Amino acid sequence: MRCRKCHNEVETGKIVCGNCRKKTPSRKKSKSKRRVTRRNERLEKNGVEIIPKVEATISNSEEKNVQLKGSQEQTEVVKDIQIQKNVDEPIKKVKNRKIVLFKGLLLFLFGVAIGIIGTINMSQKHAGEKIAVTVETIEASNETEQTESLLKTSMEQTKVSQKEEDIHETEEKEVKKKKGSSFMKELPNKIVENVKGLKGYYSYYLHDLSEPNGVSGSSKKMLSASTIKLFILENAFFQVKADKLVLDEPYELLEEDKVPGTGDIQNAEEGTVYTTEELLNLMIIDSDNTATNVIIDRLGGIEEISDYILDRGYRDTILARKMGDTTAISEGKDNYTSVDDVGELMTKLAEKKLIGEEEDRQMLEILSKGKNHDKLANSISDKMKIYCKSGEYSDFGVQNDTLLVEGPEGSYILTVMSENGDESEQISILQTIGKEAYELMLKR
Structure with a gap:
């Protein structure tokens, strides 16, 4: 071969x-x-x-040298082999990076798979709960089907009944509204007819409290007589609310406090003790002139009260003198007001919007004890609640009266003022006007 x-x-x-x-x-x-x-x-x-590759080829003769006992040659051969390993490192790094990326991708896919499986499980669980609730609902509805049918019939009947009640209530409101408006329209005409041809000057204010506003006729500044005491009472409770006046504070009556006219304090002994609250009651209930003058002083005097009246917006009301001061009258000083101002005060008081709810309640309590019911309140039933304050000064032909009437048929305010008239004639016509107002209110 x-x-x-x-x-x-x-x-x-x-x-x-x-x-x-x-x-x-x-x-x-x-x-x-x-x-x-x-x-x-x-x-x-x-x-x-x-890194440049270093050849480390081992020949047959070198293989024999490896078997030699000399440590130096063995070391050189080992070094050559280590060099060969280091040369291959960049290639291994690239392979390792690919392996890491591949493992990362596998982990990501594994996570996505777990998420999808979890979502499916939750959906199935929710669907199971929903089915369970539906089953329970169906069972409950089956159990209450008869009851619901009965309730439905009952509710339908109730709705029909409620509609009928609403229609009836609406009709009643419309009727009351018409009657209320007739009260506001008819009474002024009756007042005008009643005072026609009489001596003196008359003005009126009336307000059906179911209506937003009142009406007045011939309102102007007129002699107030004791009607001015309403504004003094208002100022007193304004100061009570402001802690400037104490209702239970005592006062010893002095001889110089006493003045003639209405009231009994002028007959009391000097040194008699009255509280502020007692003096306010006597000022309104008995229209006591002496009590009124003491209250004026306790409120800071005429100027202080006059400033208050002006600040409150009463255009025609003036406090220029104390009660029974004939010297001031001879000098042309007197007290004035109008049916508009009195009507405004009484309306706010009725609505408890004058000073404050508690203060207004106390004032109404005092006015409810007024003793003079001989004018506008003469024909009103005792079943009605009446709050009133009259005023008269016969020497000047003054006859005034104001009242608030509250009852099941309705509530209203009526004020009439007159001056330069005949006393008997004035009182008679005031009684007639009061009776007609009350009869119109009863028709509501």
Whole structure:
């Protein structure tokens, strides 16, 4: 058998002799070199630093040297092998990065899968609960079907009844509204007819409290007589609310306090003790002049009260003198008001919007005890609640009266003022006006 290269004889079964085999490079090795070259080029493009490869080929003779006992040659061979391992590190790093990315992708997909499974489980659980609730609802509805049917019928009947009640109530309100408006329209005409041809001057104010506003006729500044005491009472409770006046504060009566006219304090002994509250009651209930003058002083005097009246917006009301002061009258000083001002005060008091709810209640309590019911309140039933204050000064032909009437048929305010008239004639006409107002209210 001859060698295919040198044609020398070779051992049986071999194609190339040993010398030719050494000279011919391995095809595998050449392919490996080309592969490494291409790989290094790719790594350089990707910015990977390439460490030059150090050949560490070990020949047959070197293999023999490895078996030598000398430690130096063994160390050199080991170093050569370590160098070969370090050269392959960049390639391993790239492979490791790919492996890490692949593992990360797997973990991400695994997480997504877990999330989807959890969502499906929650949906199924919710659907199960919903089904359970639906089943319970169906069972409950089956159990109460008869009851609901009965309730539905009952509710329908109740709605029909409620509608009928609402219609009836609306009709009643409309009727009351018409009657209320007739009270406001008819009474002024009756008043005008009643005072026609009489001596003196008359003015009136009336307010059906179911209506937003009152009406007045011939209102102007007129002599107030004791009607001015309403404004003094208002100022007193204004100061009570402001803690400037104490209702239970005592006062010892002096001889110089006593004045003639209405009231009994003028007959009391000097040194008699009265509280502020008692003096206010006497000023309104008995129209006591002496009590009124003491209250004026306790409130700060005429100027203080006059400033209050002005600040409150009463256009026609003036306090210019004390009660029974004939000297001031001779000098042309007197007290004035109008049906508009009195009507405004009484309306706010009735609505508890004058000073304060508690103060207004106390004032109404005092006015409810007024004793003079001989004028506008003469024909009103005792079943009605009456709050009133009259005023008269016969020397000047003055007869005034104001009242608030409250009852089941309705509530109203009526004020009439007259001056320069005949006393008997004035009182008679006031009684007539009061009776007609009350009868009109009863028709509501």
